[in-house]
Amino acid sequence: MQENAGSKSPIKTGCLTLSEVTIGLGGRALLAISATIAPGEVLTIMGPSGSGKSTLLAFAGGFLDPAFDVSGRILIDGKDLTAVPANRRHAGILFQDPLLFPHLSVGGNIVFAIAPDVKGRGARRRLADAALDEVGLAGFFDRDPDTLSGGQKARVALQRVLVSAPRFLLLDEPFSNLDAALRQQTRELVFSKARAAGLPTILVTHDSADAEAAGGRVIEIGMEEQA
Numbered sequence: 732m733q734e735n736a737g738s739k740s741p742i743k744t745g746c747l748t749l750s751e752v753t754i755g756l757g758g759r760a761l762l763a764i765s766a767t768i769a770p771g772e773v774l775t776i777m778g779p780s781g782s783g784k785s786t787l788l789a790f791a792g793g794f795l796d797p798a799f800d801v802s803g804r805i806l807i808d809g810k811d812l813t814a815v816p817a818n819r820r821h822a823g824i825l826f827q828d829p830l831l832f833p834h835l836s837v838g839g840n841i842v843f844a845i846a847p848d849v850k851g852r853g854a855r856r857r858l859a860d861a862a863l864d865e866v867g868l869a870g871f872f873d874r875d876p877d878t879l880s881g882g883q884k885a886r887v888a889l890q891r892v893l894v895s896a897p898r899f900l901l902l903d904e905p906f907s908n909l910d911a912a913l914r915q916q917t918r919e920l921v922f923s924k925a926r927a928a929g930l931p932t933i934l935v936t937h938d939s940a941d942a943e944a945a946g947g948r949v950i951e952i953g954m955e956e957q958a
C-alpha cells in the first residue's frame with residue numbers, strides 16, 4: 732500500500748491484473764492477454780500498427796468504444812474494475828500529446844487534477860507549486876502552456892497525472908514526440924516516479940529503447956494476425 736502525492740487519504744495501489752482479456756472487432760480476434768503487473772513495475776506492450784495496443788489501454792482505462800467485443804476482467808489490488816466507469820478507475824493516462832488545457836495556466840492544469848480531498852486554495856496551490864518544482868519548473872505556475880517546450884509540457888502532464896492520486900498508469904507512446912536526448916530524460920523521470928509511487932504501469936511503445944529503459948517484461952501482441 733502506498734500514499735500518493737496529491738491526496739490526503741492513502742490511495743491503495745496494488746497489483747494490476749488483466750485476467751484472460753480478449754478483444755475483438757467485427758468478428759475478428761484482435762488480442763488476447765493475461766498479465767499481472769506488480770506495484771512499481773512497468774509492463775511494455777509492443778506490436779505492429781493496428782495490433783490493438785491503444786485498444787488495450789482503452790479497455791484498461793474504461794473508455795473502450797462499445798463497437799469492440801470484450802471478455803475478461805481488469806482488477807486492481809484484487810478489486811474488479813471491469814464494470815467501473817472511467818472516471819472512477821483512478822487510472823493515470825499519458826498520451827503522445829500532453830493535452831494540457833490551453834485555457835488554464837500551467838499551475839491551473841495541475842490544480843485542476845489534484846484529488847478533491849485536498850481542500851483549500853492555499854493547500855492546492857502549494858501542492859501544485861511543489862509538483863512543478865519537483866520537475867524543474869519552479870516559478871512556472873502562471874505560464875501559458877502554449878509557451879512551454881515539448882519536454883516542459885511532458886513534465887507538466889506527468890505531474891498533473893501524479894497529483895490526481897492514480898492507482899495505475901497507462902502510457903500510450905508518451906515519449907514519441909520528443910527528440911532523442913529529451914526522450915531519454917523524460918522516460919527516466921516517468922519510470923522513476925512510477926516506481927517511487929508504487930504504481931503498476933502499462934507502457935505502449937514502438938521503440939525498443941523505451942522498453943529497455945522501462946526494465947520490465949515486454950509482451951508482443953498481434954504478431955500472428957499480422958504475419
Ligand SMILES: Nc1ncnc2c1ncn2[C@@H]1O[C@H](COP(=O)(O)OP(=O)(O)OP(=O)(O)O)[C@@H](O)[C@H]1O
Nearest residue numbers: 756761778779780781782783784785786787796798
Ligand atoms: N473506435 C473504433 N471503431 C472501430 N475500429 C477501431 C476503433 N478504434 C480502433 N479501431 C481499429 O482497431 C484496431 C486496433 O487499433 P489500435 O489503435 O488499438 O492499434 P495500435 O496497435 O495502437 O496501432 P498504432 O501502433 O498504429 O497506434 C485497428 O484496426 C483500428 O483501425
